[in-house]
Amino acid sequence: MEKVYxxxxxxxxxxxSQAVCTGGMVYTSGQIPIVxxxxxxxxxxxxxxxxxxxxxxxxxxEASGSGMDYIIKTTCLLADIADFAAFNEVYAAYICHQPAxxxxxxxxxxxxxxLEVEVIALSKN
Numbered sequence: 001m002e003k004v005y006x007x008x009x010x011x012x013x014x015x016x017s018q019a020v021c022t023g024g025m026v027y028t029s030g031q032i033p034i035v036x037x038x039x040x041x042x043x044x045x046x047x048x049x050x051x052x053x054x055x056x057x058x059x060x061x062e063a064s065g066s067g068m069d070y071i072i073k074t075t076c077l078l079a080d081i082a083d084f085a086a087f088n089e090v091y092a093a094y095i096c097h098q099p100a101x102x103x104x105x106x107x108x109x110x111x112x113x114x115l116e117v118e119v120i121a122l123s124k125n
Contacts, residue, residue, distance in 0.1 A: 006063035009056040010034035013110065018060045026064045026121040030077070031056040032113035041111050046083040049114045050090035057119055058094070066121045073100045073120040080114065081105035087115060 004019035004026070005011075012018060012029065019028040033042035033049035034056070042052040054068075061067050074095065078087060084103070109116050 004060060004064045006059050008036055008059035008063070010036050010039065019064050021064050021123055024123050026061060026066045026070075026119075026123055028057060028060050028119050028121075030075075030116040030118040031060070032110055032116045034111070041113060046080075046086045046114050047090050050087050053115060053117050054090065054094040057117060061119070061121055064121075064123065066123050068094055069097060070122040070124060071095055071097075071099045071119045072122060074102070075118045076101065076103040077106045077109060077116040078103065078114070079106060079109055083114060091117075 001020050001022045003017040004021060006018065009018055009031070016029050019026055031053050033052035034040065035042055035052060036056065042049050058068055061070070076087070076091070078084060
């Protein structure tokens with residue numbers, strides 16, 4: 001098992017890795033809309049926060065030797081299900097090949113984030 005770290009995505013805020021690679025697969029930790037350069041939560045609307053999450057995931061996948069086109073499953077958590085349509089609009093711009101997905105409304109997310117997304121992807125290697 002190989003741990004993944006890139007400075008182009010937020011550092012873990014707990015005892016976990018940005019992602020791990022094993023058996024030709026990449027498993028990311030859930031990403032919230034933290035701006036890597038500042039370590040602060042993106043303060044924009046749901047579309048801006050979704051874009052930040054997707055950029056974080058893209059950086060982690062690239063650092064692991066994978067990419068957005070290799071995603072096979074996503075798990076998406078929304079603090080407000082009313083954001084579902086706006087979230088989907090940005091999500092679909094980043095992940096257009098329609099992998100399997102689960103999407104849930106949850107009560108709270110770390111740091112008061114509006115969303116969190118984790119992915120499972122194939123490794124290019």
